Amino acid sequence: MSTVHVMDHPLVAHKLTIMRDKNTSVKEFRDLVSEIGMLITYEATRDIPLTTTHIETPICPMEAPTIAGKKIAVVPILRAGLGLVEGVLRMIPSARVAHIGMYRDEETLEPHTYFCKTPKDIAEREVLIVDPMLATGGSADAAICEMKKRGCKHIKLMVLVAVPEGIRRIQTSHPDVDIYCGAVDSHLNEHGYIVPGLGDAGDRIFGTK
Ligand code: PRP
Numbered sequence: 001m002s003t004v005h006v007m008d009h010p011l012v013a014h015k016l017t018i019m020r021d022k023n024t025s026v027k028e029f030r031d032l033v034s035e036i037g038m039l040i041t042y043e044a045t046r047d048i049p050l051t052t053t054h055i056e057t058p059i060c061p062m063e064a065p066t067i068a069g070k071k072i073a074v075v076p077i078l079r080a081g082l083g084l085v086e087g088v089l090r091m092i093p094s095a096r097v098a099h100i101g102m103y104r105d106e107e108t109l110e111p112h113t114y115f116c117k118t119p120k121d122i123a124e125r126e127v128l129i130v131d132p133m134l135a136t137g138g139s140a141d142a143a144i145c146e147m148k149k150r151g152c153k154h155i156k157l158m159v160l161v162a163v164p165e166g167i168r169r170i171q172t173s174h175p176d177v178d179i180y181c182g183a184v185d186s187h188l189n190e191h192g193y194i195v196p197g198l199g200d201a202g203d204r205i206f207g208t209k
């Protein structure tokens with residue numbers, strides 16, 4: 001069974017509250033997605049291996065810790081996942097970016113994939129799939145399947161807000177994929193929206209409503 005890492009941090013809780021407020025502007029919402037993305041990346045990379053390198057500080061020589069050069073790909077689920085990419089790249093500047101285009105049918109809530117472009121060596125990379133919302137879990141489930149089809153073996157899922165329904169779906173379909181999230185909300189409403197949630201993340205990031 002995969003692990004769910006819920007961010008237990010006042011900065012994340014505070015920033016999410018501003019995002020949840022329906023009066024928050026598009027610009028502020030977008031900035032906050034990116035900032036929380038950066039903070040969750042901190043948690044999602046806690047287990048990346050370190051090696052040492054020889055340096056000289058102004059005081060003395062030292063064998064100092066440095067990241068072992070693990071290859072990482074961040075995979076935003078379009079559109080809303082794009083909002084998280086900047087924050088992840090600020091923490092992991094050398095990461096490659098793969099895009100997966102997906103939308104949820106408003107009636108059936110089933111995901112439809114319309115685009116997928118990955119680096120050639122995606123199978124050798126640690127993959128971090130990012131999307132602000134884990135609702136039914138259909139989109140994340142399908143995105144994980146796409147990455148597995150391409151040979152990826154080490155996959156993590158990072159979201160801002162999840163609900164138990166979506167978490168259960170991912171844990172059942174992909175027990176090897178850990179989930180990192182900013183908060184776990186109560187439930188889905190009859191339209192498949194997270195309650196209390198933050199509304200339609202894509203529309204709020206891109207100002208399309
Ligand atoms: C939203 C969100 C997720 C999906 C979550 O995208 O960004 O991708 O819904 O719902 P699920 O867990 O039930 O699949 P949407 O389909 O609205 O597309 P958009 O990003 O283009 O707005």
Ligand code: URA
Pocket residue numbers: 080133135192193194195197198199200201202
């Ligand atoms: N997608 C969103 O953007 N918001 C939700 O609450 C659920 C799915």
